[in-house]
Amino acid sequence: MWVDDQGIRTKLLDKEILFEFANPPEERSINTIKDQVIKAKQNHINLLKKQHEVELPYEPDFSEKNIPTKARPIQMNKDLLSYCEKEIQDLIDKKLIRKSKSPWSCSAFYVQKQAELERGTPRLVINYKPLNDVLRWIRYKTAFVVPFGHYEWNVMPFGLKNAPSEFQNIMNEIFNQFSDFIIVYIDDVLIYSDSVEQHWKHLNKFVETIKSNGLSLSATKINLFHTKVRFLGHHIHQGTFTPIQRSIEFSDKFPDEIKDKKQLQTFLRKP
Structure with a gap:
């Protein structure tokens, strides 16, 4: 994708496509616009220090006597x-985690499934099942262990059972006012427009909104001015929706009959 005096040019199926400017813009390019959108040299940024408070409905009558949350690091x-x-170290620098002396620890490990392979980076996962089973949110109990250290979160981590719904509620509260051009599913945001000029306006509103709400963006996950996108397991292009190949393969392999919970869990764990 590149920009010249006429507009934004890209290639689709080996054909060059021109999104012509109604009014030629002053000096700007896709790279500089992308820099303006993410506002950072690092992969993740905090535009403001604003925090969103959440309440996790964990049980008050909690006992620590039989809690299996002391885990060894996975090599x-x-x-x-x-x-x-x-x-x-990046999480420490951003004050998202800190070193821990907690008696608690859950195992941390990396997954490299199809989505991670396509993204090009592994994803850190913490097994919070033992903590979720005992149902109480206290910061030191989010402690996790890796081969070289013991850490705990300063923010709500994913893996706690109410984290996705709480996060979605916050995102809905922030972006519902823009439901005519923004779709949000947890941390995936899709901005759609009828023209390049309209898309500039939508992007500006989006940037203003994330600034005012202290949200972060991932530079490696930002894609601008695409006529075909992948979103929530589908390819979206010019009003058409088609499932990605992985979803088709998954549905083809789905058993004709699920006899019990164990069979379903076994199937879902398959790569």
């Missing part, structure tokens, strides 16, 4: 260990 190969050290 990693050399490449994953190096990647993990960089990611943990």
Whole structure:
């Protein structure tokens, strides 16, 4: 994708497409616009220090006597260990986690399924099932362990059972006013427009909104001015919706009959 005096040019199915400017813009390019949108040199940014408070409805009558939350670190190969050290340091620098002396710990590990392979980076996962089973939110109990250290979260981590719904509620509250051109599913945001000029306006509103609400963006996940996008397991293009190949393969393999919970869990764990 590139910009010249006439407009924005891109290629689709080996054909060049021109989104012509009604009024030629002053000096700007896709790269500079992308820099303006993410406002950072790093992968993630905090535009403001604003925080969103959430309430996790965990049980008040909680006892620590029978809690299996002391886990050993899961060993990693050399490449994953190096990647993990960089990611943990990045989380510390952003004050999202801190070193922990908690008696609690849950295992942290990386997954590299199809989505991660397509993105090009592994995803850190913490097994909070033991913590979810005992149902009480206290910061030191979110502690997790990796081969080189013990840490706990300063913010609500994903993996806690109410985290997705709480996060979605916050996103709905922020973006519902723009439901005519923004679709939000947890941390995936789709902005759609009828023209390039309209898209500039929509992007500006989006940037203003994330600034005022202290949200963060991932530079590697931002895609601008696409006529075909992948969103929630579908390819969307010019009013058409088609499932991605992985979803088709998954549905083809789905058993004709699910006899019990264990069979379903076994199937869902398959790569």
